[in-house]
Amino acid sequence: MAVTIKDVAKLANVAPSTVSRVIANNPRISERTKRRVREAMEDLGYHPNYNARSLANRSTQTLGLVMPSSADKALQNPFFPEVLRGISTKAHEKEYTLYLSTGATEEEMLEGVMGMVHGRRVDGIVMLYSRIDDKIMAFLEQQNFPFTVIGKPLVNPDSITHVDNDNFRAAKDVTDHFIKKGHTHIAFVGGNLDLVVTVDRLNGYEKALREADIPYEEDYVVHVEFLKEGGQEAVMELFSLEKPPTALVVADDLMALGIMSKLDEMGLSVPEDVSIISFNNVMLAEYSSPPLTSVDINIFQLGYQAVNCLLEKINDPDSGNKRVCVPHKVVERWTVKTLDEKKEVK
């Protein structure tokens, strides 16, 4: 039906293998035959069949992406389009294409990944999250399949190539920022505790408090989902406390947005009554009212670098494992109020 390498071979009066070599631009073929073959390809409108190629090659030129939840859910958070941008930019640079994972439950996801790996559907995998005790990561490691992680693997980070921010530092920075502005009642609203990023940030938050001799209160730490609704739940909890916080370290812009709208409903205003710094600095942060002070973690770079490392691993499986740290930067806008400026101590 479609025109194959054999048709080209016949027309150009050569063997199929010769055509294959011309495609690969093998130097062992003379320029004269190359020209002849290329002409034949042109004439017939020949295009190589990817599946046949992959099969013979054992390479697919495609990369698998594993989301923390089903793509359906994950795509609701602006984080993902942005990593995707970084990922697809680098992937396309190197002529790789992308393959999105399936599955609603963790069990289904694992099933899907096993399919990708065993079925040789992808050459490598980017994990878009890092969870504690993750079955999928364990599987990939055990299979010795090329993969990189966005975030920090908890167990043996040195033996897994990953790209991450310094989340501990970032959380400490923003907490310090609040402290410097005179806040002492600072709460932490994080995502699910089994995400490593949450743990890192929580630790940074705690460290900052300890250094400033502010007691760490269990009640000031809540963990909710990375969505708007999550933010709203958090508000309910925190603002029914006897002494509600005056400042919030929030792990995600979307959550912060949810928090602000809930706060608004309750008649509390930002930053007058409560200050907020969140993470990610997605476009929303700029356009909310008031605009959010947010930590820019350079999501695009996260994706871009993850693919970069992955391709290195694919091309040289024995290359060592790397850790790439993408710098962050807090972008100050209008959600932080100064209670009582501290003198610079340092």
Next chain:
Amino acid sequence: MAVTIKDVAKLANVAPSTVSRVIANNPRISERTKRRVREAMEDLGYHPNYNARSLANRSTQTLGLVMPSSADKALQNPFFPEVLRGISTKAHEKEYTLYLSTGATEEEMLEGVMGMVHGRRVDGIVMLYSRIDDKIMAFLEQQNFPFTVIGKPLVNPDSITHVDNDNFRAAKDVTDHFIKKGHTHIAFVGGNLDLVVTVDRLNGYEKALREADIPYEEDYVVHVEFLKEGGQEAVMELFSLEKPPTALVVADDLMALGIMSKLDEMGLSVPEDVSIISFNNVMLAEYSSPPLTSVDINIFQLGYQAVNCLLEKINDPDSGNKRVCVPHKVVERWTVKTLDEKKEVK
């Protein structure tokens, strides 16, 4: 290396063809051998090789997505994550996976699509836009390759399956809305004129004006890019006119946001000085200040239905062409000011 169908066959003491039949659950194989073979598969941890399958089958179980510009650029607009959500939801339901297109220029995109089609890399394609005189669409049509379009093909819409909103109607509705609220100086800020969606909406806008005997002014119609920056350009043009508009029909939320921030810079306030209704109703619309009145075009459905139609076409290539119309709904928020309430005429 990896375990193949032959290994399973050997262990189960049957021919490879038998194993294949067991996988396909062919009724011509006895339950007893089926059990035996399945056991062998389990024991060896067998997973079928997708490439080999695709090659033999001439089907890939994957769908190609063609973006209006490179994925890199397109993903900046929240429209795309949301269609992607719809698309991936349906695709995963039917165990199809997704393949993102490559290419920065139109020429490169076409190249990429030709690769997908001729190289049998995908079973069908969803075009995420509809442009006038589009080479890619022409190619797909000429090849008689299964594809569906999100948006309305301009040339022969009846012979191409597509899913769309009634954009003419939607634009007329919002323009009428302005008119009813007493506005007479209504401008239109659209995307690129070679996108069919722009044309449809422009026509709806014009129709509403004519019906209300408001003159259609060339100066009140501008066309810019579907991004924040586009909105800002638009403001520069419109508000240097002698008689600037009091109401804006804007083709995209992101553009509207750009417009609002520019307006703010210029000391004009929304909706006091200028009213705005935009399209898409992405999450941003809800969180901007003031929150945007926006036409919800149900982006998720657009993607979901596009895949639905595509799968139908793939499974039955001779099924007729359809047009699915996804309903829209204007979501009123706080960017429209009543100048002078008209009596309901109808």
Next chain:
DNA sequence: TTTTAGGAAGAAATCGTTTACAATAAATGA
């Protein structure tokens, strides 16, 4: 007992490439 039908499974071709190995002819060197 022979024929026949039908169920179950195997053999081998096929899908469209790549690639190791072989083959040929021309060119080089002694």
Next chain:
DNA sequence: TCATTTATTGTAAACGATTTCTTCCTAAAA
């Protein structure tokens, strides 16, 4: 001149499935 390279191309075996024929049984019909 003959052996040996070297440059160029061909042959055929993978790659890992699916699928069309066959074949082989066994049991029912004649």
